[in-house]
Amino acid sequence: ALAQETVKIGLILPMTGPFASTGRQIEAAARLYMQQQGDTVAGKKIQLIVKDDTGVADVTKRLAQELIVNDKISVMAGFGLTPLALAPAPLATQAKVPAVVMAAATATITEASPFIVRTSFTLPQATVPMAEWAAQNGIKKVVTLVSDYGPGIDAEKAFTGAFTAKGGQVENLRVPLANPDFSPFLQKVADAKPDALFVFVPSGIGAQFMKQFVERGLDKSGVKLIGPGDVTDDDILNGMGDVALGAITTQHYSAAHDSPENKAFVEAFKKANPNMRPNFMAVGGYDGMHLIYEGLKKTNGQGGQALIDAMKGTSWTSPRGPVSIDPQTRDIIQNIYVRKVERVNGELYNVEFATIPNVKDPVKAAK
Numbered sequence: 142a143l144a145q146e147t148v149k150i151g152l153i154l155p156m157t158g159p160f161a162s163t164g165r166q167i168e169a170a171a172r173l174y175m176q177q178q179g180d181t182v183a184g185k186k187i188q189l190i191v192k193d194d195t196g197v198a199d200v201t202k203r204l205a206q207e208l209i210v211n212d213k214i215s216v217m218a219g220f221g222l223t224p225l226a227l228a229p230a231p232l233a234t235q236a237k238v239p240a241v242v243m244a245a246a247t248a249t250i251t252e253a254s255p256f257i258v259r260t261s262f263t264l265p266q267a268t269v270p271m272a273e274w275a276a277q278n279g280i281k282k283v284v285t286l287v288s289d290y291g292p293g294i295d296a297e298k299a300f301t302g303a304f305t306a307k308g309g310q311v312e313n314l315r316v317p318l319a320n321p322d323f324s325p326f327l328q329k330v331a332d333a334k335p336d337a338l339f340v341f342v343p344s345g346i347g348a349q350f351m352k353q354f355v356e357r358g359l360d361k362s363g364v365k366l367i368g369p370g371d372v373t374d375d376d377i378l379n380g381m382g383d384v385a386l387g388a389i390t391t392q393h394y395s396a397a398h399d400s401p402e403n404k405a406f407v408e409a410f411k412k413a414n415p416n417m418r419p420n421f422m423a424v425g426g427y428d429g430m431h432l433i434y435e436g437l438k439k440t441n442g443q444g445g446q447a448l449i450d451a452m453k454g455t456s457w458t459s460p461r462g463p464v465s466i467d468p469q470t471r472d473i474i475q476n477i478y479v480r481k482v483e484r485v486n487g488e489l490y491n492v493e494f495a496t497i498p499n500v501k502d503p504v505k506a507a508k
């Protein structure tokens with residue numbers, strides 16, 4: 142008998158360094174998906190190869206090259222930050238290897254290669270609903286504070302555009318991505334006394350931000366905390382304490398999302414990883430694996446152009462709610478929820494209280 146053919150998936154993630162929580166969450170979710178669905182698709186054995194890029198884009202690119210040339214992967218996935226998704230994009234195009242972006246969220250990423258498809262989100266997609274909620278809820282003056290790179294700039298522009306269009310006033314501040322010291326920026330916020338502070342920091346960094354927010358006394362200043370949900374991500378939210386209570390954010394995933402699919406996902410994730418709670422990175426990884434499995438079923442295990450084409454238009458019920466892959470943009474269409482941090486059974490959660498259904502990336506929708 143012929144040996145069973147193997148389909149290899151190269152999962153490139155920051156497993157060490159300041160963004161290791163993103164890697165840990167995505168790897169755990171990808172392994173959970175395979176544990177639940179098995180490691181055979183279309184009669185072929187699925188092999189997951191996990192590589193640590195340490196959060197350095199040159200390393201991501203080198204690892205992608207090695208996985209393509211030496212391991213002959215059918216698909217690559219992961220990509221924890223925007224620079225880490227952009228660096229290997231030309232390789233995906235040249236080698237015709239689909240790249241599933243499970244984390245990085247700058248709007249333009251999917252335009253870097255026709256072989257890129259995304260199961261995370263885009264910052265404009267998550268942010269425009271925040272601007273609309275703020276304008277409708279008595280917030281008139283906002284200071285934005287964002288990490289100074291792709292997704293932060295996307296968030297700043299999306300919020301400022303949508304909020305000023307509704308008559309709001311905005312002042313923009315940017316903080317370096319690497320080793321951020323928020324205190325000088327928070328002093329400016331304390332002096333400006335806005336109704337709300339809009340914050341974007343990447344997943345995992347919210348805890349540092351929150352600590353400095355308290356140290357500057359902003360928790361007692363009456364300045365409301367708003368933003369896309371990265372700052373109150375489910376991985377670190379519990380450690381923030383009561384200071385986080387009442388923060389309003391907009392995003393595509395909460396561990397508290399009330400659906401049978403999510404209850405099953407959270408329970409299985411916690412059982413497999415006893416000291417973790419899944420965040421939006423985990424759901425991006427879990428859904429990314431689902432998209433790969435569904436694509437391979439359609440192509441009978443083939444990668445390349447056939448696989449990326451098969452992924453376009455796929456729809457399913459995710460733990461986050463109903464989703465589909467936009468066949469034109471290869472971005473994910475999904476609900477965005479408005480949430481408030483509350484204590485539920487002794488734990489802090491982003492409790493969803495409103496839904497904006499089937500949101501596309503607004504940047505590409507406007508083109």
Ligand code: DHB
Binds near residue numbers: 244342344345
């Ligand atoms: C990106 C990284 C994050 O951790 C996040 O929460 C959002 C966006 C990024 O680099 O694209």
